[in-house]
Amino acid sequence: MHREEMISIWFFIGLLLLAYGVLIAGSGIYELFVPPAHPVVMADLHAPIWWGALLLVIGAVYSIRFAPKRKR
Amino acid sequence: MPTEFAVLLQARLMTLAPVDLAVIILYFVAVIGIGLYLRTFTKTGEDFFLAGREMTAWIAGLSFLAANLGSLELMGWAASAYQYGILATHWYWIGAIPAMLFLGLVMMPFYYISRTHSVPGYLKLRFGEPSRALSAITFGFMTVLMSGINMYSMALVMKVVLGWDINVSIWISSVTVGVYVVLGGLLSAIFNEVLQFVLIWLGAILISILGLIETGGWAGMVARIKHNSPGDYTHLWGPLNHFADNPMGIHWTGIVLGLGFVISFGYWTTDFLVVQRVLAAKDLRSAKLAPVIGAGFKMAVPFIVILPGLLGLALLPEHLTGEAQALATGGHSYNEVLPLMLARYCSAGLLGLGITALIAGFMSGMAGNVSAFSTVWTYDIYRALIKKDGTDAHYVSMGRWCTIIGVLVSIGTAYLVMQFLSIMDYVQALFSFFIAPLFGTVVLGMLWKRATSAGGFWGLLTGTVSSIGMWAWVQLDPSALGIIALSPNAKPMAENMYRALWSWIICVTVTVVVSYATKPRPLGELTGLVYGATELPSEGHLPLYQRPIFWAGVVAVVFIILQIIFW
Numbered sequence: 001m002h003r004e005e006m007i008s009i010w011f012f013i014g015l016l017l018l019a020y021g022v023l024i025a026g027s028g029i030y031e032l033f034v035p036p037a038h039p040v041v042m043a044d045l046h047a048p049i050w051w052g053a054l055l056l057v058i059g060a061v062y063s064i065r066f067a068p069k070r071k072r
Numbered sequence: 073m074p075t076e077f078a079v080l081l082q083a084r085l086m087t088l089a090p091v092d093l094a095v096i097i098l099y100f101v102a103v104i105g106i107g108l109y110l111r112t113f114t115k116t117g118e119d120f121f122l123a124g125r126e127m128t129a130w131i132a133g134l135s136f137l138a139a140n141l142g143s144l145e146l147m148g149w150a151a152s153a154y155q156y157g158i159l160a161t162h163w164y165w166i167g168a169i170p171a172m173l174f175l176g177l178v179m180m181p182f183y184y185i186s187r188t189h190s191v192p193g194y195l196k197l198r199f200g201e202p203s204r205a206l207s208a209i210t211f212g213f214m215t216v217l218m219s220g221i222n223m224y225s226m227a228l229v230m231k232v233v234l235g236w237d238i239n240v241s242i243w244i245s246s247v248t249v250g251v252y253v254v255l256g257g258l259l260s261a262i263f264n265e266v267l268q269f270v271l272i273w274l275g276a277i278l279i280s281i282l283g284l285i286e287t288g289g290w291a292g293m294v295a296r297i298k299h300n301s302p303g304d305y306t307h308l309w310g311p312l313n314h315f316a317d318n319p320m321g322i323h324w325t326g327i328v329l330g331l332g333f334v335i336s337f338g339y340w341t342t343d344f345l346v347v348q349r350v351l352a353a354k355d356l357r358s359a360k361l362a363p364v365i366g367a368g369f370k371m372a373v374p375f376i377v378i379l380p381g382l383l384g385l386a387l388l389p390e391h392l393t394g395e396a397q398a399l400a401t402g403g404h405s406y407n408e409v410l411p412l413m414l415a416r417y418c419s420a421g422l423l424g425l426g427i428t429a430l431i432a433g434f435m436s437g438m439a440g441n442v443s444a445f446s447t448v449w450t451y452d453i454y455r456a457l458i459k460k461d462g463t464d465a466h467y468v469s470m471g472r473w474c475t476i477i478g479v480l481v482s483i484g485t486a487y488l489v490m491q492f493l494s495i496m497d498y499v500q501a502l503f504s505f506f507i508a509p510l511f512g513t514v515v516l517g518m519l520w521k522r523a524t525s526a527g528g529f530w531g532l533l534t535g536t537v538s539s540i541g542m543w544a545w546v547q548l549d550p551s552a553l554g555i556i557a558l559s560p561n562a563k564p565m566a567e568n569m570y571r572a573l574w575s576w577i578i579c580v581t582v583t584v585v586v587s588y589a590t591k592p593r594p595l596g597e598l599t600g601l602v603y604g605a606t607e608l609p610s611e612g613h614l615p616l617y618q619r620p621i622f623w624a625g626v627v628a629v630v631f632i633i634l635q636i637i638f639w
Contacts, residue, residue, distance in 0.1 A: 016098065020098070024421035047417070
């Protein structure tokens with residue numbers, strides 16, 4: 001197998017961040033409706049939602065940009 | 073397991089939700105998956121030990137930095153920031169940036185052009201077999217100890233934060249590292265280090281962001297620290313005019329000469345753990361640019377490591393103590409400041425990401441140690457001293473076995489390291505034993521044509537022995553600390569700086585004296601190894617923005633501005 005055919009590490013990173021974004025943002029949205037019994041400090045900022053969304057966007061961009069089908 | 077740990081296991085900081093576990097499990101699946109995928113690309117010794125020398129400057133640069141960003145860095149320096157304040161930042165700025173730029177611009181051409189597989193390999197080419205053997209054996213010893221330290225840090229996180237059994241967390245994480253390094257060698261280690269670098273940042277930076285929001289910004293944090301803790305914890309250089317003026321008990325000469333010059337240059341330019349990543353670069357320009365890229369990111373690391381420590385000092389309601397006192401009182405130690413801050417801000421999902429960042433830090437550090445150990449053992453000890461006529465496939469097989477052995481030895485040393493109370497002081501002591509004299513030998517070898525094989529060997533040996541001797545002297549007679557560090561007010565951290573400085577001076581002096589007393593090598597034999605005997609490729613045809621020296625200048629300017637801002 002030639003090195004030119006190797007999938008970019010940025011693609012793997014993109015996939016993982018995409019999955020993390022879905023999980024973390026999803027968890028943050030769930031907490032909006034079912035607040036935890038012992039909320040963390042600064043819970044009113046809803047960090048999981050916007051941080052998860054950020055991961056999701058970065059993950060999506062990298063997954064598409066470095067997808068294996070593209071010949072770079 | 074010691075009984076005090078069993079007691080602590082009963083009290084954990086936080087409980088993981090299913091989504092946190094999913095985040096952590098996904099990470100393990102990803103690193104093993106990358107290792108499995110890259111196995112098909114790892115056939116030859118060049119593939120396994122040097123990732124085929126095909127890495128871009130960015131990949132090599134990020135991997136170069138990630139290999140250094142172990143859990144020791146994350147946990148240890150956040151703890152030091154809580155204990156010593158912003159002075160801990162010196163280990164990231166003056167204690168790293170000048171040396172990284174020097175590696176890229178001055179030393180990398182000789183490492184790269186000589187086509188060596190390792191730093192001990194360069195010593196073989198420049199000074200002969202005895203210097204290589206001495207360097208390889210001391211490096212192997214230091215590497216497995218460092219790996220054990222990393223593992224100990226990791227065990228602390230899992231014990232305190234999650235209540236996980238120490239043995240289970242050590243074995244699962246270590247075996248995972250072992251599997252992906254055995255499968256894909258340095259290629260797999262580097263790829264995973266880039267992934268880990270991204271996760272460390274995304275998992276840790278949120279603590280700083282939320283902490284600064286809570287304190288009302290930098291000024292609010294400083295005001296709270298002044299209210300909570302007497303002394304100057306928020307200035308970099310101001311309190312360093314006298315040993316007694318700062319919580320670290322060190323003078324600025326120790327920081328500049330001991331840390332900024334000897335220890336820093338020794339670590340970043342001769343420690344094969346980090347240099348190996350740059351040797352994997354695809355060409356000389358990438359090899360020169362990689363440490364410059366690493367330096368740029370290194371300057372930003374205090375924002376995810378030092379800042380959480382300072383925020384802990386400002387915000388945590390309880391006062392953290394040393395490990396021994398924490399064990400005795402049932403309180404929390406300095407080493408737990410990062411997990412405590414994580415528990416303060418991160419709810420389900422984010423907590424999993426934060427824990428993953430700590431695990432990633434541990435794995436990147438350990439993979440760095442194990443892959444470097446495997447290379448040095450295989451090429452510089454096994455092939456040089458035991459079996460000189462093996463096939464390439466035989467050495468790859470040896471590298472794989474050596475990776476497994478390195479993991480097992482590291483696990484063993486983790487239990488040894490638990491006996492030491494201060495992780496960071498111990499690491500600095502190790503550096504000054506081996507790294508400081510090695511820097512003297514390598515830099516003279518690269519920049520001074522007159523240095524001879526005998527000079528290099530005896531300089532390295534006397535530097536190393538004198539460093540261990542000074543350490544033993546202080547262990548037997550604690551008052552010797554004041555003599556070595558030049559002040560009765562000096563503390564152990566200062567002693568490490570000065571011991572490194574003295575051992576470097578001894579190494580250089582002996583190398584120079586012995587070199588003048590022995591016959592130099594002919595100039596023709598030094599081609600590709602020494603400044604003045606090597607024709608370095610010109611970069612004059614490249615546009616300015618593609619030249620490593622331009623970006624090194626940018627990094628240097630930002631570095632100076634940061635010193636002024638936080639003076």
